[in-house]
Amino acid sequence: MASLVISEYVGARVRRKEDPRLITGRATYVDDLRLPGMLHVAIVRSVYAHARITGIDTSQAAAMPGVFGVYTAADLQKGAVEGAFTSLATDRVRYLGEPVAVVVAESAYAARDARDAVVVDYEPLPVVASIEAAMAEGAPQLYDDKPGNIAVDVTHTQGDVAGAFERAPVVVKQRIVSQRLSGVPMEPRAVAAAPDPTTGGVTVWSSTQAPHWNRKAIAGVLGLGLSQVRIIAPEVGGGFGVKIGAYPEDFILAVLTRLINRPVKWIETRSENFQVTNHGRAQIADIEVAAEKNGKILAYRMTVMQDQGADARGAYLAPTTTSMAVGCYDIPAIETRAMGILTNTMPVSAYRGAGRPEAAYYIERAIDLVADATGLDPAEVRRVNFIPPDKFPVTTVTGERYDSGEYAKALDKALEVSGYQQLRQMQAEARQQGRYVGIGLASYVEICGFGPFESSHVRVEPTGSVSVYTGISPHGQGQETTFAQIVADNLGADFDQVVVHHGDTSNTPEGNGTMGSRGLAVGGGALMLSVEQIREKAFKIAAHLLEASVDDIELVDGKYRVKGAPDRGVTLAEIAEAAYGGKIPEDMEPGLEATNFFKPADETFPFGTHVAVVEVFPDTGEVKLLDYYSVDDCGVRISPMLVEGQVHGGLAQGIGQALWEEIRYDENGQLLTGTLMDYAVPKASYFPVFKTDATVTPTPINPLGAKGIGEAATIGSTPAVANAVIDALEPFGITHLDIPFTAEKVWAAIRQSGK
Amino acid sequence: MASLVISEYVGARVRRKEDPRLITGRATYVDDLRLPGMLHVAIVRSVYAHARITGIDTSQAAAMPGVFGVYTAADLQKGAVEGAFTSLATDRVRYLGEPVAVVVAESAYAARDARDAVVVDYEPLPVVASIEAAMAEGAPQLYDDKPGNIAVDVTHTQGDVAGAFERAPVVVKQRIVSQRLSGVPMEPRAVAAAPDPTTGGVTVWSSTQAPHWNRKAIAGVLGLGLSQVRIIAPEVGGGFGVKIGAYPEDFILAVLTRLINRPVKWIETRSENFQVTNHGRAQIADIEVAAEKNGKILAYRMTVMQDQGADARGAYLAPTTTSMAVGCYDIPAIETRAMGILTNTMPVSAYRGAGRPEAAYYIERAIDLVADATGLDPAEVRRVNFIPPDKFPVTTVTGERYDSGEYAKALDKALEVSGYQQLRQMQAEARQQGRYVGIGLASYVEICGFGPFESSHVRVEPTGSVSVYTGISPHGQGQETTFAQIVADNLGADFDQVVVHHGDTSNTPEGNGTMGSRGLAVGGGALMLSVEQIREKAFKIAAHLLEASVDDIELVDGKYRVKGAPDRGVTLAEIAEAAYGGKIPEDMEPGLEATNFFKPADETFPFGTHVAVVEVFPDTGEVKLLDYYSVDDCGVRISPMLVEGQVHGGLAQGIGQALWEEIRYDENGQLLTGTLMDYAVPKASYFPVFKTDATVTPTPINPLGAKGIGEAATIGSTPAVANAVIDALEPFGITHLDIPFTAEKVWAAIRQSGK
Structure with missing residues (x-):
């Protein structure tokens, strides 16, 4: 090598x-493209979360000034391989914002005005907008071939789980929600397309993370050779997972430009981005842990219910979570069930971590619950359970083969750089002063590469x-x-x-x-x-x-x-x-x-330990992040400054999930958080200066010894902050509370505690 | 292989x-590019063929509406490696149209208007506008370090030339002019340039034949890595050799765009194209042949004087001509001198054939002169001199190593498809009717690949x-x-x-x-x-x-x-x-x-025989091409239809040189043929339907066995037509006349013959 x-x-x-x-x-971003003769596209979208389409009247829109044409599914299917173009709804819509028709006009303004003049007749259908609603007895079904709206159901058992639970002196149990999020890239999605007279095919500019994947998908729909389809991802203003894969708009524009022989461009608005760009997380997990009194975990049970939204593009999410269930820990027995539930909401797929942050969140909450139950320090419970360095490479009970790891080393460094002992002392003093300071730890491992x-x-x-x-x-x-x-x-x-x-x-x-x-x-x-x-x-x-x-x-x-x-x-x-x-x-x-x-022989497994310090203000429920320490081990670091940048960004998003962000639908599948006024992405001022540090444990998997750092800090920080807030709430007898810890939710929980 | x-x-x-x-x-051609913020460039050019510049006043031009800026050499030198930017004249101009300053404006119109408002003070210098003038005793010198205006002077001798001439029963001698031509591509030159924020360098679109060569040249001037300079040759509307190499405008635009940080575009006008795009041919050759009475050539003497124009970018031309001097013939002794002469005219470099058409023209005229002198049929003189097939690969007396050849086979096929014997009969009959029909042969070999x-x-x-x-x-x-x-x-x-x-x-x-x-x-x-x-x-x-x-x-x-x-x-x-x-x-x-x-071990040597049939009308001097037969052997043909296309185009240009085209300067170095009204490129209607045929002699040099066909027909056709016209003029005792055979020239020659 x-x-x-x-x-x-x-x-x-x-x-x-x-x-x-x-x-x-x-x-140059997609929107900076100015091609001669370029037309602008607006998408007519379903205003219902679930409905039959009984008619589409494009005549009024087509007659508006500056409008080049209005196209429905039937029109665009002519430009594709038979049966391959499915990016516009024909007779039924299953989520709010699903594309129904397309307006092409001389300007983006004209296109949007005409879009609002397309008349779609809907016959509303009953809606299931949550996992609970979709799993309820007699719930309406999204697809005939998916009874119970179940798209995924995978179980896995290894070791004597039942026996462990029988004999364990300590058993903890918790339902944990990992709320639905949006990726919120600075640049929403964007697509432009033009015929390519040299290849006889098409060029598509797309704000995407995987141009070659889009090429294959689009070539398939158009019936072209890959050599005839060129995909350019120009400058991309953030991805975070939500820009993986070709979206309906990629196919629509590729087909359109070939049909009308003009360049076309579509730029997603921020509200469209909240509505129709993949969401992330959206899981409910029921976990149960059997442990010794010294904190050693004997068995772990977990059922993950993934809200897939209206299709199963994120079918891999729940299985990813269960496969990473045990985290850094040497757990001998496990029983997992990974379920994917279809709902009348925007489909859920990759968002920074894509199944792994959830796994880390659950196990790290579990560790703290065990600490609570045993009265041990959370650091000690982690330490006693870590997979020891001499066991690597190691295959866990979920079947993942971890490449290398020195988990205790990262924990020790995190405790050292954060001054953990002094922090605990400070916390005790603060409590005596009536202040609610919390310290949260999270030792994570993730799968990547x-x-x-x-x-x-x-x-x-x-x-x-x-x-x-x-x-x-x-x-x-x-x-x-x-x-x-x-x-x-x-x-x-x-x-x-x-x-x-x-x-x-x-x-x-x-x-x-x-x-x-x-x-x-x-x-x-x-x-x-x-x-x-x-x-x-x-x-x-x-x-x-x-x-x-x-x-x-x-x-x-x-x-x-x-x-x-x-x-x-x-x-x-x-x-x-x-x-x-x-x-x-x-x-x-x-x-x-x-x-x-x-072709790597296997994946790599970065890890680390984070320490969050928070204060909760019980009168308002407000949470303040006082300090944050991260020790991340991504193997060999080529560019330490860029690693830090990834850590900073990752922390912002992981902490954002813990404290502020949530995509919410009402029971009719209408989006309640469709703007940046409703969806609370953090600002830089919300954060303390992060104290980042590292250990370096090379991987043998690749010639660089590098593991990956893009998602690590997101994965570590949500549980660290969650554990810190719950630690702060300990005097109120609160052992768990679901993220995000909005002031309202914390305030209500404190009130409910009666303390 | x-x-x-x-x-x-x-x-x-x-x-x-x-x-x-x-x-x-x-x-998409260069002129189709529309980049946001693009500015347009016009070039201020010398109106003298030779002058000192004593001042440049740009103030009036710079104040004109729409003008972004006016730049002289001193301005642009700031954007280049010290001493590397030489594309604008500083104190002296040496040819008509030499770039002196640059105007940048919001439109091409504004740029051209302002160009005419730039005031350049010239102090005219004496001009040498021809080889004769430049070589004359006491002629003004273009460069201090080039006495006699001689840029190239290479001699080569092999075999006993003097002895052969002493003992030869037949000696012929002729001065032959290969007149100056223009490539006249459908699209004149064109350059656009824009900064590339990704590489920190520049992108240059250029209507060029060799983008990688331009990249190296431009990177050198800008002091950038090759990885930072991107050259795109989009659709190119014809090259014919004159679009080889970076021109002043390539450097000017590349430097400009980096200095002003805006995209810029320059499109050559047709008159600029005649004035400042490399010219071709422009040679005078003195040849002398010693032969046996059976036509077998014993020795060949040749002095080629190449008009280089104002610099020696075409220094290779005369040596190429002498290196290919012997054509298809097994000539045992040679003496050549290749001279390059600097003149106050546009520099001369590659044009379809670049030195080889001249060589073929001279030797094929020589063969016909020997035929005249011996009374043999020109076909027989060729046949008796051909290098026989079993001698290949063969190194000629000029040192060229010919790969493979079956010259007699191509000649035989040409005689067969043209019905050469019947043609001669028809010619004899026509003469009896007072009609002047001529039949011309040319057996060529060229070097390429x-x-x-x-x-x-x-x-x-x-x-x-x-x-x-x-x-x-x-x-x-x-x-x-x-x-x-x-x-x-x-x-x-x-x-x-x-x-x-x-x-x-x-x-x-x-x-x-x-x-x-x-x-x-x-x-x-x-x-x-x-x-x-x-x-x-x-x-x-x-x-x-x-x-x-x-x-x-x-x-x-x-x-x-x-x-x-x-x-x-x-x-x-x-x-x-x-x-x-x-x-x-x-x-x-x-x-x-x-x-x-x-990396080919050697060059390849396509060959063939062409037969032209013409009629000369003595009252007007008009020449009519009656029929044209070509047999070209370019080795293995992958795409016979494309080979034919190349042959057709090549014939049009080769015949164009024989009959119509010529770039002419007056003695002051002012261009007399600066428009398509003066420079007579042929129209399709001037030609008969070409009868093209082929033999196939593969080359062992490359895995395809293909030799190249881009220039072959140009090379073969000029001498075939020349020989035909002179053959038609035989009754007037004319054994040679210089191309192009304009009506005026032919009429005058007939008159002068007194017959």
């Missing part, structure tokens, strides 16, 4: 290559500058910088002249996008294969130029040198010049580039 | 993939469609079609889903553009390497899927089958799905693509 060279850039705090264009407003593979194409140009093409599709993660750091050190290239390209299927090899914290672990793994291959050729050319043996060449301080004679050396530029210009060994093909596909 | 599979597409008459977008006007290398990146996409990226940059040659034919047959791919990309340095590997008839011979050679590499992997995957041995797999009728069990087979789509999806051998990397660089 390729070995990582660490010289000037790898591991250094390097400024992001991405920032100058972003900061100066010179980056998913395959099936990732690709890399690296080209050393004839003057030694380097172009990198990757199959991942970063949209904020910063791999233009990270990858350049790796290339600079590992090929002896000029960092400023390493350019990383991504997000365009026309110049990147087949890839699997950026999601699941796979960018560096898998994309970087592919990069290392290419770097290694090029380095091997560069060594041969260097040896040829220096008239030395290949074995005597080494890359030191950015130059390819003869061992023992460091004055004799050549630069990458000189090697590249030879590679393209002539002076290479007789039997060598010119050029200096490589394309590689890295 | 890879072996070419010929199945459904290779060798078939396939419709061009390029045509639908071109015919329907949906192709130049290295140093060409690149290919082929990607089989996961559904089996194929994306091809090539380092060549076709601009009419049709390799989107030819390459797709090769890929379809050789990988079993769907022809409609093979897409060939070119002309964008951001997605193609380093390449050397399209010129010198190298597209198929070298670019196709690289393609074959990639195809072979992919086929090898595809065979392995097929064997794995079919549970057979790799040696038992064959590609038959578009499917990978088990030999002897043709029902057991898999498609490329199935193989691709496995390659990206999983079912591949354990130790195999995923993916199905290859990048290759083909």
Whole structure:
């Protein structure tokens, strides 16, 4: 396996290559596209959560000024492979905002005005807008072939669970809700499409995390070769999981542009984003833990009910949660049930963590419940249950194979940097002063670095500058910088002249996008294969130029040198010049580039421990986050500053779930939180200055030893804050309360406690 | 070496993939670009052919409405590496139209109006506007370090030339002029440029034949890495050699856009195109031939004087002519001198053939002069001198190594298809009727398929469609079609889903553009390497899927089958799905693509014989082309229809030189032929229906056996028509007349003959 060279850039705090264009407003987002003859699209959406469509009258809308055309499902199906286009409802809608028709006009304004003039006749159907409603006896069904609205139902048992519960001196039990969230990317979704006269196909610009996946989906609907469909993810203003996969609008615009032979553009409004961009979380879990008096867990029972929304695109969510159920802990017996329930709401799928934050939240709450029940310190309950370092690689009772871990080390560091003992002392003193301070711990492990593979194409140009093409599709993660750091050190290239390209299927090899914290672990793994291959050729050319043996060449301080004679050396530029210009060994093909596909043997498992310190104000129910400490172990860190950035963003979203954010529907499936006035994303001022730290436990899974950091902090922070708030509420006898801890909810719980 | 599979597409008459977008006007040329905030550029050009600049006053122009700015050399030099920007004159101009300053404005109209308001003070210098003037005693010098205005002077001698001339019974001698031409592409040159905020560099769109060459040149001037400079050759409306290399405008726009941080565009007008786009030909040759009475040539003497124009960018031209001096003939002794003379005219460089048409023209005129002197039939003089087929590969007395040739075979076929004997009879009869019919032969050989290398990146996409990226940059040659034919047959791919990309340095590997008839011979050679590499992997995957041995797999009728069990087979789509999806051998990397660089061992040498039949009308001097027969041998023909297209276009240009076209300057270096009213490009109606035919002599130089056809017909046709016209003038005792045979010139010659 390729070995990582660490010289000037790898591991250094390097400024992001991405920032100058972003900061100066010179980056190109989908909405910045201005193509000659471009038309604008607005989508007519269902105003009901569940209804039959009995008629669509487009005549009035079609006659409005600036309107190019109004299209229903029947119109657009003509532009697709038979039966393949299903992005507009025909006879029935199952969630609020489901696309029904499309207006194309000369301006976005004209399109939206005409959209409101399309008359759709609905016959409302009874609605199930929650898991409880959908699972109720005699509940209306969304699909004929899904009795009980159950889309997923997977059980798993390992070990003697029943026996453990029988003999355990300590048993705790809790229903825990992981509320529905929205990803709220700064840029909502956006799609533009134009015919491509060169390929006879289509180009689609989409604010997406996985352009190659969209290519395959769209090519299938259009009946085109992948070589005829080009997907470009230009600058993407945040993804967080909700921009994975082709949405109805991607298909609609691709079909439209071919039918009308004009470029088209659709930009999602913020309210559409809340309504029709995938939601996240939306689970209810019933958990039960059997433990010894010393806190050692003997068995774990869990039933996860995932609200899938109106279709099962997020079918994997509940099984992901149950597969990560045991967290960092050496639990010998488990019984899980993963259920997916269909409801008349927006479908739920990936959102930063996608099933893993829920798992961590449940087990970390469980640990604190055991601590409560045993009177032990939550840190000790964690410590006594951790999988010990010498057991790795280890396969858990849920069947996951953890690569490497030093959980106690991360806990210890977190306790140390937070001054945990002093915090507890401070807490005790505060209580004596009538202040309700809480300290929350969370030790998490998560699964990331998913395959099936990732690709890399690296080209050393004839003057030694380097172009990198990757199959991942970063949209904020910063791999233009990270990858350049790796290339600079590992090929002896000029960092400023390493350019990383991504997000365009026309110049990147087949890839699997950026999601699941796979960018560096898998994309970087592919990069290392290419770097290694090029380095091997560069060594041969260097040896040829220096008239030395290949074995005597080494890359030191950015130059390819003869061992023992460091004055004799050549630069990458000189090697590249030879590679393209002539002076290479007789039997060598010119050029200096490589394309590689890295297929990781397994996933990686980052981990860490977070400590949250909160104060609850009982008169108002308000929660204040006083301090936050994170110790995250994502393996080898190429760019510590970018890791910190990911941690900061992750904390903001994880804490946001704990304290403020929630997507809510009423019982008719109408959205109650459709604007940023209702959906409470945190502001920077809500947070203390985060104290972030790290341990480094490399993974053996990829050549970088890097695990992934995109989701870790989100996963760790929700339970840490939840545990802290509940810890603060301990004097009121409260052992659990569901997130988000809005002032109203906390106030009510305190009132109800009667204390 | 890879072996070419010929199945459904290779060798078939396939419709061009390029045509639908071109015919329907949906192709994108540089002028079609509309970038937000784009400004327009006009160039202030010298109105003198030779002058000192004593002052430039831009104030009036800068104050005009819509003008963004006016820039001189000093302004733009600030945006370049010190000393590297030389595209605007500072203190002296040496040719008419030399760029002096730049106007940038909101519209092209405003830019051109303001251009005319820039006041440049000139102090005129004496002009040398022709080879004769430049070589005259005491002629003014263009450069201090070029005494006598001589830029090139190379001599070569091989064999006993003096002895041969002493003993030869037949000696002929002639000064021959190959007049100056313009390439006259349908689309004049065009450049647009914009900053690239992602690379920190620049994107330049240019109507060019060699984007990678421009990239290197521009990166050098800007001090950027090649990875930061992207050159796109979008649709290019013809090149013909004159669009090779970066022009002043490429550098000017690249520097400008970085300085002013706005996209800029410059479109050459037709009159600018005549004035400042490289000219071609412009040679005078003095030749002398020593021969036996049977026509066998004993020695050849040649002095070529190349008019280089105001700089030596075409320094290679005269040496190319002398290196190809002997044509198809086994000439034992040679003495050549290749001279390049600087004049105050537009520099001369590549134009369809670039030095080879001149060589063929001279030797083919020489052969006819020997025929005249010996009374032999011109066909017989050719035949007696041909290098025989069994001598190949052969190194000529000029040092060129010809790969393969069957010259007599092509001659015989040409005589046969033209009915040469009957033509001679018809000629004799016509003369008796007082009609002046002429028959001209030309047997040419040319050198093409130049290295140093060409690149290919082929990607089989996961559904089996194929994306091809090539380092060549076709601009009419049709390799989107030819390459797709090769890929379809050789990988079993769907022809409609093979897409060939070119002309964008951001997605193609380093390449050397399209010129010198190298597209198929070298670019196709690289393609074959990639195809072979992919086929090898595809065979392995097929064997794995079919549970057979790799040696038992064959590609038959578009499917990978088990030999002897043709029902057991898999498609490329199935193989691709496995390659990206999983079912591949354990130790195999995923993916199905290859990048290759083909470095040909040598050039290739297409050849052929053309027969022209003309009639001259002595009263007016008018020449009418009655019939035209071509037999061209370009080796293996992948796409016979595209070969024919190249032959037709080549004939039009070669015949154009013989009969109509000429760029003329007056003695002050003012252009007399600056519009399409003065410069007589032929119309389709000027030509008879060409009768084209072929022989096929494969080359061993590349895996396709293809030689190149882009320039062949141009090279063969000028001497064929010239010989025909002079043959028609034989009754007037005229043995030579310089092309073009304008009516005026022919009429005057007839008059002067006194017959």
